Amino acid sequence: MRLLLDANVLIWFLFEPEALTPRVRRLINEESNELFVSRATLWEMSARAARGRLDMPGGSIQYVVDRMAELRIVEVPIQLSDILGTEKLDHHHHDPFDRILVAQALDRGLTILTADNEIPLYPVPVIWT
Secondary structure, eight states, X not given: OEEEEOHHHHHHHHHOGGGSOHHHHXXXXXXXXXXXXXXXXXXXXXXXXXXXXXOOGGGSTHHHHHHHHHTTOEEEOOOHHHHHHHHTSXXXXXXXXXXXXXXXXXXXXXXXXXXXXXXXXXSSOEEOX
């Protein structure tokens, strides 16, 4: 399975794994699954850290990027097609980071792991429970 981790899932996976549901924890740790994180998620986390809303070891998102490399999590770049893809989405969600995530998942055939209640309103595979 190809899994795209939302910011909440990535943060919990790295810093509070007990906050993940057992199913999500199992999916993340299953070696046959491929894990992906959008650059939009990294940007969102960096913005939170800069505003003091997310404690980051070393005060930088670089820690997360380094851990992703160790854990073989693939970084998904933001393409123009992703931005254009957000224009086709209904406006269930106004968070631009999450809209890019949905567009990327739809374009690349990814399932989103998230605790966000609005993302499942889109026609994209989502797992949380």
